[in-house]
Amino acid sequence: MPEHPLPRHWQPKTTETSGRWPLPPLLVALARGLKGHCPVCGQSHIFNGYLRVVKQCQNCAAPLGEVRSDDMPPYFTIVIVGHLIIPGMLILEQTKAPPLWVHIAIWVPLTLALTLTLLRPVKGATLGLMLSLGLMKEGGS
Numbered sequence: 001m002p003e004h005p006l007p008r009h010w011q012p013k014t015t016e017t018s019g020r021w022p023l024p025p026l027l028v029a030l031a032r033g034l035k036g037h038c039p040v041c042g043q044s045h046i047f048n049g050y051l052r053v054v055k056q057c058q059n060c061a062a063p064l065g066e067v068r069s070d071d072m073p074p075y076f077t078i079v080i081v082g083h084l085i086i087p088g089m090l091i092l093e094q095t096k097a098p099p100l101w102v103h104i105a106i107w108v109p110l111t112l113a114l115t116l117t118l119l120r121p122v123k124g125a126t127l128g129l130m131l132s133l134g135l136m137k138e139g140g141s
């Protein structure tokens, strides 16, 4: 019989990972991230370029670079833009039935503009969401 028997059930990690920074309520963190500001303090910018996140907040030193949002912001952006563009396309087609070139001239530039406009604030909000939920790179705290 082994000295330390194996546990019968998996136990979740219960250590607190975000205790060093007083996190605001979820909606405040989302709003701050949406504006491109640090979700923790709301004072400093989180982007160093178009989508590159700074390593840590210059004001409160929150480890923003350890929050890996990966492909989540583009997925959220695709869902939002799709829900705006596709109904517009269907309504235009059902009411006016314009030629194909009109659809292309309207929807392609509008889709690109909306995507490029929304991607950055959506990434900021995603960062705020993930920070609030304590979803950080393994080993970061």
Ligand SMILES: [Zn+2]
Pocket: 038, 039, 040, 041, 042, 043, 044, 057, 058, 059, 060, 061, 062
């Ligand atoms: Zn901060």
